[in-house]
Every structure is written in C-alpha cells, then in structure tokens.
Amino acid sequence: MKITVIGTGYVGLVTGTCLAEMGNDVMCLDLDENKIRILREGGIPIHEPGLQDLVHRNVAAGRLQFTTDIAESVVFGELQFIAVGTPPDEDGSADLKYVVSAARNIGKYMTDYKVVIDKSTVPVGTGDKVRAAIAEELAARKLETPFDVVSNPEFLKEGAAVEDFMRPDRVVIGADSERAITVMRELYAPFIRNHDRVIVMDIRSAELTKYAANAMLATRISFMNELANLADDLGADIEQIRVGIGSDPRIGFHFLYPGCGYGGSCFPKDVQALIRTAEESGRRLKVLNAVEEANDAQKHVLLDKIRSRFGSDLKGKVFAVWGLAFKPNTDDMREASSRVIIEGLWEMGARVRAYDPVAMDETRRIYGNDDRLSYASSHQDALTGADALVIVTEWKEFRVPNFDVIKSSLKQPVIFDGRNLYVPAQMRKRGIEYFAIGRR
C-alpha cells in the first residue's frame, strides 16, 4: 500500500518505519525541516531502541522516504495517517490545531479517494472535526472526492515502541465505512499473523478507548503512590504489599510500582484532557481528578524527603541526579519528574550534577548553560563532591552500581531513591542512609 504519515515524531516515525518494514511504500511528512534533514542525512532525531537500523534498512530498500512537501505527501498515499502532536491547551484540554491543520492540508491537495486515519490521541468528536475540515477544503475547490475517516489510536510505549508496533496486543479501529475497515484489516494483517487482534468499533468509542487505557494505567500508579506514602507513615513495606496484592489475578502485577510520579508526553496530558472532555459535557470525573492531584504531589515526594534530611536551605549543597528522561530507554523529558526535582532543588538553593544515559542533549536543550546545573559524563562522574544522590529514572545501569564508589565519591553516603531500586536492609548494612518510596 502507499501510505503517508503526517508528523514524524515518536509515533509517526515508528509507525511509518514499521509499515515500510512490512513492504508498504511510506512517505513521512513533517513541517520541522531540521527533523527531516537529520532523517535524510541518515540520522535519527529521537532515541528509540531498534529504530535506527529499521529506518536505514527501509530507506535503503526505497520503501521509506521523508519530506517537508505537503502537496507531494498528500498525493502520495491512499492512506493518510495523522500522527501529529496533541499537546495540552492552557486549560488542559487537547489542542487540536495540528490535527485540524493536517486534515485541511489533505482536503487542499487530495485528488482521489483517501482513508484518513487519526493515530494521534484525540478527544471524542475529533473524527467529525477532521471530516468537516477536509470536506470544507474540498468544497472550496468545488470537488466531491470521496474519503473515509478512521480512528486508530496508538498504544506503543516509548522505549519499546518498535516491539510494541510490530507485535501489538490489540489494534483498535474506529470506523463507519466497510471500505475503510477492509483496508485497515489488510494493513494490519502482517502484524497479527498468529491470531486476530483487530477490534473494530465506532469512531467515538475508539477515541475514548485510548484515553480510558491511559487513565486506567495512571490510576494504578497514583493508587500505589498514595499507598506507598501511607506505608511510609505506618512503617509498612510497599514492596511486600505490591507482591501481596499483585498475586490476585483480578489485580495482576503490571503497573503497580510506586515511585516519584509519572511523567511523559501521554499520561499527564491525557488524564487532563479526559477530565476537560468530561467537564465540557457537564461531568466531573472524581477519580481522575484525584489521580492527577496525587501525581502532582508525588513529583515532590523526594524533595520533601530531602528537606526532612537536609533542611530547606540547601545553599552550598550539591545533589547528584541519576536519570532525567521520564522513563528508561527514551530521551523524552516531557513532564519528567526530574524537571520538578531539579527545579525544586534550585529553589532551595542547591546545585545539581545531572546524568542520564541518553537524555543529556535533551537536558541541554531545555536548561542550556545554567550555573546551577552541571552535566556529568557518567553516573559515577555525577557523584563527585555531591552531598547526596537522587535517583529519578530506573535505567538498568543504576540497578547494580558500585556502592563503594558511591560511598567514596559522595560527601556523605545518602541516597534518595525515587524508583525503589535497592533493598533497604542491604543499604543499611553498607552504611548508606537510604530513603526510598514506601520501603521499610
């Protein structure tokens, strides 16, 4: 099939590349000329395991190309995937200007039948807006060219995006046209060869399914975070509680890890957007409001522990921070807890020595040259002369560090662990003061 992917970010680039890998002809469009230049020169603008090789292979095979030319990209694909950003508006609702602009461009340049597939995470009713925008542009051109609109939300996880796209646990297709459903089934058939995992539904339900999935996952995290804080108060151990409840098959073990708050480009904005969607229809989502409030507070939990240990005047103190990306295996720092923690430490007068295995460039892009922040070259380097270590992201290389080096490099052996990587009893034995989340 000939496919255009509009928006070549985390979702668009993975989608386009994986579709090319299955033999389709794919053109990825982005308005960001720098991104397209990097891709055309053989680079890759994001960190995503396995993606670079896949991009190179499919470009070399002539199945994957990159462009900034809107007209060319619209004419190219019978399938037009919209994978542009849907960032939060000022009030938290999803800003649809990129989605609607992409739809308008399709209407402006299309010359024959198109299936327009919304892969961005969008509020219920966006399918209608996309349809209206295309129809308006066609009417302005005095054309009645047929097209269908499909909602096909994406469930990939950054850090495992290629794997998730190649082996999806479900493919949700919201559509009201048999022609479009047939095309979509054909497109996804190679990805789900061992059993059918396509779930066809109406467009509105598909749009809401994506928000429901992220809201449920965010809820589990906020629930465990609150219980971990309570375990701290009561002298119980959240790790044992996690194992104790996860063994109930109705609960399960996934997504029950407490920590210093969820971040990223999806959970925070999607929880907020769903709250706003509900408010617009006159409904207050009590659970989700609490989930959001609990998460905002959780991003400050390590700062509270630091304040209890060192006081609130941290002038002259230096904190080593391990992990800046919002989760391991990505360089994405959107809404990352590290940002709240770094800025909170600055507010109390401290300086930070930061390290992340892949997000150093992104950190430089966000904070630039700031006297209060130094960029370490390794996780050991970050420790040198610091008063304490703060762990924010659970990268594998932090799981079994050399504790002797930690002890000898820090001014005093104190660790604040926002991801519960170590066993408190062992830390005590090593003579390290260890503050984790809900651990005893």
Ligand SMILES: NC(=O)c1ccc[n+]([C@@H]2O[C@H](COP(=O)([O-])OP(=O)(O)OC[C@H]3O[C@@H](n4cnc5c(N)ncnc54)[C@H](O)[C@@H]3O)[C@@H](O)[C@H]2O)c1
């Ligand atoms: N990142 C994830 O893990 C993930 C997972 C599932 C769903 N989603 C959803 O997918 C969507 C995209 O997310 P992302 O993380 O890939 O965003 P992103 O910011 O990485 O990429 C979006 C890209 O779209 C480009 N763009 C904007 N308007 C354009 C236009 N009119 N034409 C062409 N390009 C345009 C931008 O320049 C940018 O490169 C969002 O709705 C997000 O909620 C993201």
